[in-house]
Amino acid sequence: MASASRMTPRIRRRPRSDLRVALLFIAPAAMGFVAFYFLPAIRGLWFSFTDQNLIGSGDFIGTANYERMFDDPLFWNALWVTIQYVVINIGVQTVLALALAVLLHRLTRSIVIRGIVLLPYLVANVVVALVWFWMSDYSIGIINVVLEEVGLDRVAFFGDPAMAIPTVALINVWRFLGYTALLLFAGLQMIPPQYYEAAALDGASEWRMFWTITLPLLRPVLALVLVISVVGSFQIFDTVAVTTEGGPVNATRVIYYYIYQQAFERFDLGYASAIAVFLVVMLASIAYLQLKIMRSDRSDLA
Amino acid sequence: MSTTHLVAAAPAESRNRRARVRAARKRIRPGWGRILAWAVLIAVMIVTLFPFYWMLRTALSNNNALYADPGSLLPVDPTLGGFRRVFGLASAEEAAAEGGTTGSIDFWLYLRNSVIVATAITTGQVLFSSMAAYAFARLHWKGRDAVFFLFITALMIPPIFVQLPNFILIRDLGLLNTLAGVILPFFFMTPFAVFFMRQFLLGIPREIEEAAMIDGAGHGRIFFRVLLPMSSTPLVTLSLLAYITAWGEYFWPLLVGRADEARVLTVALGVFRAQTPQTGPDWAGLMAGALVAALPVLILFIVFGRRFVENIGYSGIK
Structure with missing residues (x-):
């Protein structure tokens, strides 16, 4: 019995090709990929030249769309505003x-606490945006009511061009903070606890352990x-679309929103596609550079 | 950040070693650092939970009365009027009396649409992506790795780039303002779902399939009867992620599902927000709508969340 189950698969494993079965299994996903990712990507690239x-x-x-893009102050503004947001x-x-x-x-190892921290991630961007939009309303939002209560000036979080982008950025920090923390938490759990025990025996402080153990070993995950x-x-996009709609005076006209407006308010799909191509190239380069700089493939654990 | 020393300098006696190791195992020794750390954690939880409470408090308030007492921690002049307006149950006079939107809106319809869209997308996406993941993780065929790489590059592409042409495609198919149009692009796969399931399947020992094969099981049987039942944890995690994402999607349904019959909750909230009554925004109604949009996923999370929280991040980077 035992020897049979060891012998048979070894004979069957290598030479066969599962192409026909594989095609069956992959067919629905491949259809979706070709129809909604692959062909549209080619078509989008083509649109950008039309x-x-x-x-x-x-x-x-x-290349008229691209030439126009480089001369378009609103495009550069959108890019600049987006970069401020991202930073x-x-x-x-x-x-x-x-x-x-x-x-x-x-x-703590409490699942309930981790669950609570994750709650904002479960709520749609649009809902998050509206709740904070309401809470930071200039006249009756609770944040401004409290600010006034403690003797500070009211803040026009969405109305002041200098405040709008930081406000939108911090609202989305609220939504993604717990989720990001849990991803990092999973990375922390992979660090062998013996390291901390040894460091503790040597009298290392929490602060020191963070810099000498946690941070270096977490680097690939980070x-x-x-x-x-x-x-x-x-x-x-979502937060801006349901609150400021790009305003006040272009202060939050981020690049995604600008593309959207070009395509669906100005109906200029060609130009919108050119900006989208720019975005694709830029994001790919940023991702590549980041991985290069942070050498994420090499773990200090090894 | 705490700077408490885990172990105070003590004479190095070997009989103390065990006790000291035990003390080190305790995460942080009781002390000011630990109290401070807990205080920070509790503050984070308050900031996390407060907006949820504020949604509820506002939704149960009379919109006109909100202006009189904006700082009240309890609902002001409590009423279900906000919810009645959102579900289209309030007459125009009734809505106007509470300072609410009088436009016609029907969140029952949008709720139904959202449920259909998110359920269909989750079902199709998880099933088809898992099947593809099986072909990538377990079957031997020429070009497998190249095709997989192609799938994965799509992870890095900002969706708007393909959604512009997808809009034209859906329009040409005559599916604008239909639920099918809202569902289709996400129905068959997402690169992330394929990647996620493949990672999991790669970790299952081959002996299990080989044993099934000896018993005469084909690939269909192995996948549906052996591997899928073993994958319940990643399947729950992936399904919840897919549902959250589909439920919260705003950009695509905004493009193809603006009309009532295909409008989902996120789009409806945007429309509701734009219909400001002359007296001022209908905050009570808006928060009632926001709550309706938030609750279903929160309930799902309470039911299935445990495994989700435990497994997030094991390859769950999204």
């Missing part, structure tokens, strides 16, 4: 998530989480 609009079909116009959003989120992950790791969140952060 004057395609929403109604008819477009004609080839060479604030990712900067604050990463530091806080790392701190929260370490706190959770060192304090790098991956950073790449994914940066790419995601550049796609900021």
